[in-house]
Amino acid sequence: MLEKLSKWKSTMSSQEKSKDIDDINVPKHIAIIMDGNGRWAKQKGLPRIAGHREGMKVINKIVRKADDLGVEILTLYAFSTENWKRPKTEVDYLLKLPERFLNKELPTLIEKNVKVRLMGSIEKLPEHTKKAVSKAVRETENNTGLVLNFALNYGSRFELINAVKEIAQQVESGTLHPAEIDESVLTEHLMTAELRDPDLLIRTSGELRLSNFMLWQVAYSEFWFTDVLWPDFNEKHLVEAIAVYQKRARRYGGV
Structure with a gap:
């Protein structure tokens, strides 16, 4: 474990880290x-x-x-909904x-306090x-x-279609009025709802090209x-x- 942590820390010197970029931005x-x-x-x-x-x-x-x-x-x-078209091997x-x-x-x-997260449809995996x-x-x-x-x-079109379906179900059930639908409502139904764009x-x-990747989220990236x-x-x-x-x-x- 100590060896792994040492490797993590040694990938870059502090000089390399700050030489070309502004740490604040x-x-x-x-x-x-x-x-x-x-x-x-x-x-x-x-x-x-x-x-x-x-x-x-x-x-x-x-x-x-x-x-x-x-x-x-x-x-x-890591793997798109279109990648299933590749050879099985x-x-x-x-x-x-x-x-x-x-x-x-x-x-x-x-040990490095990294939080692993997944977005995509896991059923077929x-x-x-x-x-x-x-x-x-x-x-x-x-x-x-x-x-x-x-x-x-993951595929962005699949994600957006699912979001629209969920919103439509809320409208149908009466828990959401069509006039209330805005960008924030759609964003709340995306797989990245808890993340910033x-x-x-x-x-x-x-x-x-974007290859069906985060089409909504990268609007201003x-x-x-x-x-x-x-x-x-x-x-x-x-x-x-x-x-x-x-x-x-x-x-x-x-x-």
């Missing part, structure tokens, strides 16, 4: 679309699952870095990764995945530090795209994204 919620594992593997003549394995290792580094920088919420797009491997990551890192996450995630959520529920929010079997959205691998493939993404790239974020003026439609 660190985005409180960062969301990341972790893309490029398959292309990384293809470039190296490896099977796609090798890219996913390397990508899992990056999660550990970025979580430590985000915590060190003072980020409050880190949302990671790849899907099976992808759904083993949360279990592998949490089985290895949970003791350290607990295999039992071993549900068991590992549920255990991590349960054992960290009282932690008060960084919120590590995994988007697992992302301040910064990062997508790796050079793709310039700052976007940062990079050609770096997720297995090659590191702490310096995270700092670079935050540095760019800090140079932007967030006006939320105002002047």
Whole structure:
């Protein structure tokens, strides 16, 4: 345990931490679309699952870095509702990764006061995945530090449709009047109801799209795209994204 904590602390020197960014204006919620594992593997003549394995290792580094920088919420797009279309062998491997990551890192996450959270539809997930995630959520529920929010079997359109259905049921039952429906009502029915919206959205691998990820929540987020493939993404790239974020003026439609 002491060795793990030591590794956590040593990922970055205090000089590296503050050299390029303003500690006061660190985005409180960062969301990341972790893309490029398959292309990384293809470039190296490896099977796609090798890219996913390397990508899992990056999660550990970025979580430590985000915590060190003072980020409050880190949302990671781990598996989308569209990912079921991939070959079964790849899907099976992808759904083993949360279990592998949490089985290895949970003791350290607990010690570092990280709170693990899940958003997505867990019904279709295999039992071993549900068991590992549920255990991590349960054992960290009282932690008060960084919120590590995994988007697992998540799709924003699915989320929004469910929210609309729940609101419609309230209207039908007479507990909600249509005139009372506003942004806050819809937000309360989303999977992120207890979280603030992302301040910064990062997508790796050079793709310039949201891929059905947090469509409502990122309405006023700052976007940062990079050609770096997720297995090659590191702490310096995270700092670079935050540095760019800090140079932007967030006006939320105002002047």
